[in-house]
Amino acid sequence: DTGVSQDPRHKITKRGQNVTFRCDPISEHNRLYWYRQTLGQGPEFLTYFQNEAQLEKSRLLSDRFSAERPKGSFSTLEIQRTEQGDSAMYLCASSPPIAGNTGELFFGEGSRLTVL
Amino acid sequence: DQQVKQNSPSLSVQEGRISILNCDYTNSMFDYFLWYKKYPAEGPTFLISISSIKDKNEDGRFTVFLNKSAKHLSLHIVPSQPGDSAVYFCAARNFGNEKLTFGTGTRLTIIP
Numbered sequence: 279d280t281g282v283s284q285d286p287r288h289k290i291t292k293r294g295q296n297v298t299f300r301c302d303p304i305s306e307h308n309r310l311y312w313y314r315q316t317l318g319q320g321p322e323f324l325t326y327f328q329n330e331a332q333l334e335k336s337r338l339l340s341d342r343f344s345a346e347r348p349k350g351s352f353s354t355l356e357i358q359r360t361e362q363g364d365s366a367m368y369l370c371a372s373s374p375p376i377a378g379n380t381g382e383l384f385f386g387e388g389s390r391l392t393v394l
Numbered sequence: 395d396q397q398v399k400q401n402s403p404s405l406s407v408q409e410g411r412i413s414i415l416n417c418d419y420t421n422s423m424f425d426y427f428l429w430y431k432k433y434p435a436e437g438p439t440f441l442i443s444i445s446s447i448k449d450k451n452e453d454g455r456f457t458v459f460l461n462k463s464a465k466h467l468s469l470h471i472v473p474s475q476p477g478d479s480a481v482y483f484c485a486a487r488n489f490g491n492e493k494l495t496f497g498t499g500t501r502l503t504i505i506p
Contacts, residue, residue: 387437
């Protein structure tokens with residue numbers, strides 16, 4: 279499978295616990311993005327990596343959120359001390375380094391977080 | 395602040411007819427627009443895009459029209475097929491900015 283892979287697909291946790299999501303982008307895609315989608319809304323940008331460098335971070339990403347892409351390949355998104363408002367679908371996407379591309383992002387199937 | 399708006403949450407169209415999905419934006423700095431399609435339990439998939447230097451882009455059954463003065467774009471699907479039933483998201487981007495701003499989506503249902 280050469281698509282964007284996310285793990286786990288679904289996570290149920292209690293308020294206050296920490297959770298971590300992993301994203302494996304399409305190989306040779308140097309750009310990686312995290313988005314969050316809540317019910318009835320479109321995806322909202324969280325953060326963006328080019329290789330291992332985190333180049334942009336949304337104001338939505340509070341101090342409880344941290345994302346890494348240590349070797350420029352897979353990425354992790356950690357949420358500490360989860361709150362019920364963190365319940366959402368967390369989408370990872372990647373895109374190739376080709377200049378002048380369509381701007382297309384290749385999305386994974388998402389990791390759904392439910393905070394009880 | 396909803397910079398990209400899709401005011402129709404849902405749309406039903408007869409198979410074979412034209413589907414028209416609309417999108418409005420408020421940020422005049424947006425210069426690239428994309429449409430994504432999303433099936434349940436899947437991530438969004440790219441459909442078609444248009445640069446602000448164009449007013450129309452076609453790809454098979456899909457055509458996107460951009461009216462910069464009205465800050466409005468539309469996606470036309472003709473003829474509509476049952477497999478087109480999905481949620482469609484409009485998205486926009488500033489030049490040099492990697493962030494996509496999405497609308498809230500329109501659920502399209504094609505009636506056989």
